[in-house]
Amino acid sequence: MNEHKNLTNEVGAPVADNEVSITAGSRGPVMMQDVWLMEKMAHFNREVIPERRMHAKGWGAYGKFTVTHDISRYTKAKVLQPGAVTETFTRFSTVAGERGAADCERDIRGVATKFYTEEGNWDLVGNNTPTFFIRDVHNFSDLNRAVKRDPRTGRRSAQNNWDFWTLLPECFHQITIVMSDRGIPASFRNMHFFGEHTFSLYNEKNERVWCKFHFKTQQGIKNFSNEEAAKVNSLDREYHGKDLYDAIEEGDFPKWTMYVQVMTEEQAANHYENPFDITKIWRHAEYPLIEVGELELNRNADNYFAEVEQAAFAPAHVVPGIGFSPDRFLQGRLFAYGDAQRYRLGVNHNHIPVNRAKVEVNEYHRDGAMRTDGNYGGAPAYTPNSAGVWTAQPEVMEPELSLEGAMYRYDPKDDPTDDCFRAGGDLWRVLTEEKKQILIQNTADDIASVTPNIKYRHAVHCYLADPEYGERFTEAAGLSMDKVKKLAKLDNKSLIQATISPIME
Numbered sequence: 001m002n003e004h005k006n007l008t009n010e011v012g013a014p015v016a017d018n019e020v021s022i023t024a025g026s027r028g029p030v031m032m033q034d035v036w037l038m039e040k041m042a043h044f045n046r047e048v049i050p051e052r053r054m055h056a057k058g059w060g061a062y063g064k065f066t067v068t069h070d071i072s073r074y075t076k077a078k079v080l081q082p083g084a085v086t087e088t089f090t091r092f093s094t095v096a097g098e099r100g101a102a103d104c105e106r107d108i109r110g111v112a113t114k115f116y117t118e119e120g121n122w123d124l125v126g127n128n129t130p131t132f133f134i135r136d137v138h139n140f141s142d143l144n145r146a147v148k149r150d151p152r153t154g155r156r157s158a159q160n161n162w163d164f165w166t167l168l169p170e171c172f173h174q175i176t177i178v179m180s181d182r183g184i185p186a187s188f189r190n191m192h193f194f195g196e197h198t199f200s201l202y203n204e205k206n207e208r209v210w211c212k213f214h215f216k217t218q219q220g221i222k223n224f225s226n227e228e229a230a231k232v233n234s235l236d237r238e239y240h241g242k243d244l245y246d247a248i249e250e251g252d253f254p255k256w257t258m259y260v261q262v263m264t265e266e267q268a269a270n271h272y273e274n275p276f277d278i279t280k281i282w283r284h285a286e287y288p289l290i291e292v293g294e295l296e297l298n299r300n301a302d303n304y305f306a307e308v309e310q311a312a313f314a315p316a317h318v319v320p321g322i323g324f325s326p327d328r329f330l331q332g333r334l335f336a337y338g339d340a341q342r343y344r345l346g347v348n349h350n351h352i353p354v355n356r357a358k359v360e361v362n363e364y365h366r367d368g369a370m371r372t373d374g375n376y377g378g379a380p381a382y383t384p385n386s387a388g389v390w391t392a393q394p395e396v397m398e399p400e401l402s403l404e405g406a407m408y409r410y411d412p413k414d415d416p417t418d419d420c421f422r423a424g425g426d427l428w429r430v431l432t433e434e435k436k437q438i439l440i441q442n443t444a445d446d447i448a449s450v451t452p453n454i455k456y457r458h459a460v461h462c463y464l465a466d467p468e469y470g471e472r473f474t475e476a477a478g479l480s481m482d483k484v485k486k487l488a489k490l491d492n493k494s495l496i497q498a499t500i501s502p503i504m505e
């Protein structure tokens with residue numbers, strides 16, 4: 001790597017000097033003729049590419065995924081067959097902060113894994129929580145506007161954050177997780193992660209089941225308190241990146257066990273709530289975890305920009321045997337990632353080595369900026385063609401899915417089975433006393449600067465999830481329990497109306 005080599009310009013010609021400009025006379029101006037200087041400055045000016053719109057700050061590593069159990073009755077995906085070993089690349093991220101943000105912020109963590117399978121790439125783009133704030137793709141850009149910088153002050157705003165979160169009660173379960181001790185993991189190695197959405201699996205007979213993906217850390221869960229995180233952030237803003245990198249360099253490879261939960265189409269049709277709503281979870285007691293295999297991270301990237309920054313994951317990338325579901329949030333993501341990457345990295349971003357499939361790619365796409373391979377030479381560029389090359393493979397067609405109902409804008413809140421507080425209440429009830437205290441304190445600290453109307457909205461949601469949760473948050477936030485109880489009798493629209501003004505009676 002550091003062996004002596006001669007310096008060249010951008011097209012391989014020798015460079016005489018890389019430190020002293022050519023000037024007219026020893027004290028005179030710089031000459032345009034110093035073309036290497038012009039090239040050097042021009043390239044430097046273009047070195048920053050757009051950061052990811054969210055999940056901008058991240059760290060990544062290569063690894064392998066090994067299937068240890070047999071789930072072939074559910075899926076024909078080769079990557080999920082017993083004994084299969086597949087190369088992977090995983091990137092961890094915080095969501096709200098920009099590329100220069102500190103690692104140990106209270107936030108959810110993104111975890112995206114690219115499986116370079118023998119049937120093409122499969123990208124599982126998840127988070128370290130089993131659920132999400134919102135469930136309609138329409139709300140996604142707004143969520144990010146609310147958690148990112150305020151347009152007037154340029155600063156992050158707890159007011160905007162909590163206003164948005166509490167106006168959409170489906171955020172409640174995820175807020176509870178983010179405010180709990182799990183809101184600041186001690187390291188990426190010490191957290192679980194999840195596909196979150198309902199996906200599908202289908203087997204050789206094209207029989208479909210719905211499925212959720214879970215990855216449980218083998219390193220054990222460890223978290224930071226606010227105080228610990230503040231200290232770490234003040235000493236090393238790249239703490240999580242360093243932890244992951246060092247562990248891998250030292251041969252202490254982090255591992256996660258992968259499980260799936262499976263629901264049949266019949267179970268889904270009779271489920272007590274919408275199984276395709278990402279803000280709902282499937283209880284483990286009803287849909288037990290089925291072990292599948294192990295993900296191990298064992299090799300650091302050689303170059304951060306080339307491999308970690310230019311990594312591009314897309315939920316649209318699935319392989320035969322793994323499919324999508326009617327989840328309206330997932331459906332939106334199927335478009336968003338490729339589109340963002342065409343802007344961030346260019347139309348040929350899948351040719352960048354970290355993104356390139358390990359199998360032959362024959363896709364009929366041609367040309368575009370930064371086309372650096374042979375562009376398929378003289379092979380036909382259209383289909384159908386008479387040359388008989390690159391024919392479609394109908395045998396990988398997914399099983400058909402019957403749909404019902406009229407086309408319309410259906411608000412999930414109008415679904416009579418919808419309960420935004422069940423899962424958050426269930427979570428509260430399984431927390432130990434110590435964890436309850438941490439959750440209440442973290443929430444009270446985080447919401448402290450927010451106006452009372454918004455605090456009341458959250459207090460009501462806590463109360464609806466579990467009266468004890470409501471009472472303890474109300475007390476910690478210095479609110480009136482009588483008022484919370486009164487507001488808790490209102491339906492969601494009336495509650496919003498009653499808490500719309502920052503000045504509450």
Ligand code: HEM
Nearest residue numbers: 052055091110111112125126127137140196332333336340
């Ligand atoms: C409709 C909802 C969503 C939309 C429209 C959306 C869109 C995006 C976009 C545009 C990016 C940047 C991609 C890039 O520049 O490469 C991104 C990154 C990411 N998103 Fe989402 N997202 C959504 C929901 C979610 C959910 C529910 C999860 C987790 C289950 C998630 C996990 C991630 C992760 C982990 C990354 C970073 C990937 C990386 O490391 O490169 N997103 N998202």
